[in-house]
Every structure is written in structure tokens, then in C-alpha cells.
Amino acid sequence: QKEVEQNSGPLSVPEGAIASLNCTYSDRVSQSFFWYRQYSGKSPELIMSIYSNGDKEDGRFTAQLNKASQYVSLLIRDSQPSDSATYLCAAPRRGATNKLIFGTGTLLAVQP
Amino acid sequence: DTAVSQTPKYLVTQMGNDKSIKCEQNLGHDTMYWYKQDSKKFLKIMFSYNNKELIINETVPNRFSPKSPDKAHLNLHINSLELGDSAVYFCASSQETGGNQPQHFGDGTRLSIL
Numbered sequence: 437q438k439e440v441e442q443n444s445g446p447l448s449v450p451e452g453a454i455a456s457l458n459c460t461y462s463d464r465v466s467q468s469f470f471w472y473r474q475y476s477g478k479s480p481e482l483i484m485s486i487y488s489n490g491d492k493e494d495g496r497f498t499a500q501l502n503k504a505s506q507y508v509s510l511l512i513r514d515s516q517p518s519d520s521a522t523y524l525c526a527a528p529r530r531g532a533t534n535k536l537i538f539g540t541g542t543l544l545a546v547q548p
Numbered sequence: 549d550t551a552v553s554q555t556p557k558y559l560v561t562q563m564g565n566d567k568s569i570k571c572e573q574n575l576g577h578d579t580m581y582w583y584k585q586d587s588k589k590f591l592k593i594m595f596s597y598n599n600k601e602l603i604i605n606e607t608v609p610n611r612f613s614p615k616s617p618d619k620a621h622l623n624l625h626i627n628s629l630e631l632g633d634s635a636v637y638f639c640a641s642s643q644e645t646g647g648n649q650p651q652h653f654g655d656g657t658r659l660s661i662l
Contacts, residue, residue, distance in 0.1 A: 468648040479638055479653040480591065522589060528647025535604055536647040538591040 439463065440527050442539035450547050455512040457542050459525030462506065469501060469508045472524040474541065480524055484510060515546045551575050554639045554654040561629060562662050569624045569657045571639030579603075580622040581640040581651065582614060591638070597622055598645045634661045 441460045449455045461469070468487050472480035486492045486499040486508065498511040508527070512519055522541040529537045552573045561567055573580060581604075582594040596604035597616040611627045622639060639654040 470650050474589075479656050482650045482652065485650050524591065526651075530647075535593055535596065536651060540588070540590050 438539075439529055439537045440525055440539040442523075442525050442542045444540055445543040446545050447542055448545045448547060449515050451515060451517060453515050455515045455519065455544055455546070457510040457512075457523050457525075457544065459508045459510075459527075459539055460506055461508070461525075461527040461537075463527065463529050464503075464506065465530060466527045468528055469499070470526040470536070471497075471499060471508075471510045472526065472538075474522045474524060476521070512544075515544075517546045517548050520544055520546045552639055552641055552652050552654040554637075554657050556657060557655060558658050558660075560660045560662065563629055563631060565629050566625070566627045567629060567659070568626070569637055569639075569659075571622045571624070571654055573620055573639075573641040573652075573654075575641055575643075575652060577641040577643050577652075578619055579642045579645040579649075580616065580619070581642075582622065582624050583638040583640060583653075585636045585638060585656070587635070595622075595624075596645065603645055629659075629661050631661050634659055 439462045471484040473483050474480045484499040486501045492499045496513045500509045524541045525539040554571045579598045581596045585591045594608045595614040599619045600616045613625045616622045636656045638656045640651040642649040642651045
């Protein structure tokens with residue numbers, strides 16, 4: 437099982453719809469989770485952090501965390517063509533040296 | 549003001565050459581990282597330094613040597629470049645080590661080996 441797993445997509449949604457991006461992780465004791473957006477040819481940009489079970493909202497973005505199911509998701513309401521990008525989920529892995537593990541990303545395409 | 553800046557943005561060079569990439573952060577963070585993103589877009593950590601000390605060294609060929617002269621700078625030197633080194637290299641920083649803090653990325657250095 438991959439440490440952080442995402443569906444690579446592409447996930448295609450019409451403009452104005454809700455885009456739902458999902459991520460599962462393997463380390464049960466992970467405490468912090470991050471969503472990054474990466475436009476083609478650009479660097480990853482942090483858009484959401486979530487540390488507690490439940491929902492966290494920031495503008496059109498909502499992150500949802502379920503530690504029991506080891507599942508974290510990102511909802512984008514009123515999707516815009518400018519939201520078209522790859523979304524990377526990241527979670528820490530504990531070990532001899534703790535580090536952040538990134539998923540392979542989900543490509544989101546918002547159709548005008 | 550750019551928070552994490554890398555130079556150069558593009559690097560095109562011949563196989564066998566030696567090259568360096570520089571990174572600086574002005575966020576006051578203690579920890580800096582080098583990541584490699586390959587053609588499949590997978591972002592993989594290579595090295596991490598906390599306050600000038602190496603704390604993560606993944607299974608990276610020893611042709612890659614990081615150097616941190618102070619906690620605001622982390623450079624990457626690559627010897628005897630190979631075709632498989634072609635990728636985008638990202639520098640990042642975070643307030644602390646451990647993976648519980650968000651990381652902030654530079655714009656990347658696109659390395660192409662001819």
C-alpha cells in the first residue's frame with residue numbers, strides 16, 4: 437500500500453460544480469495533512485492544512501479529515517476553469533526521521 | 549518579496565558535467581529541503597537540513613551533495629550529470645522539521661541533460 441494514495445485522474449467537472457478530491461494515508465498516527473495545488477510548469481502551492489477530524493473551510497475550499505478511516509478530502513465549490521491543476525495531498529510519516537510524504541496528485545480539469 | 553528563491557530557473561547541460569543549484573529562504577524557517585519531481589510528476593524528497601544539519605538523506609546517489617552554509621541557504625551540487633537526472637528540482641522550507649508543518653516551495657529548477 438502506498439503511504440499517501442490519490443487517484444491520478446483526470447477528474448473532469450463542469451464549471452460551477454463541486455470538485456471532490458480524495459486521499460488515503462497509511463500512517464495511523466499522522467497528525468497533519470496538507471493540500472497543495474500545482475499548475476502545469478509551476479511549483480506546489482499550499483492551499484489547505486488540516487489537523488483535526490471534521491471539516492475546515494476556507495473560501496471555496498473545504499478540507500475533510502477522518503482519522504478513523506485514514507481519509508482526507510478536498511472539496512472545491514463553484515469550480516472555475518482557473519482551478520484546473522494537479523492537487524497533491526501530503527501527510528507526515530513517522531520513522532527514524534519524520535518527513536512529509538506526497539501523493540502522486542489528482543489532475544482536475546474544470547470544463548467551461 | 550520571494551519567500552523561497554532558487555537559481556537558476558533553467559539548466560541545460562551536457563552529460564558528465566558538474567552543476568550547482570542555489571536556494572535561499574527569507575521566512576526565518578529552520579528546516580530546508582530538496583525535492584526531485586520527475587516526468588510523472590511524483591515529488592520525492594532527497595535531502596533535509598535543520599539549522600545547517602543534515603537530517604534526511606534519502607537513497608540519493610552520492611553524486612548529489614547538499615550544502616547549507618547557514619539556515620537560510622541550501623545549495624545542491626551535482627557531479628557527473630546523467631540523463632536520468634533530468635527533472636525539476638524544488639527547494640522548500642518549513643518552520644520546523646518533522647513533517648507536521650507546511651512546507652513552502654521555490655519556483656523550481658528545470659534541469660535538462662543533453
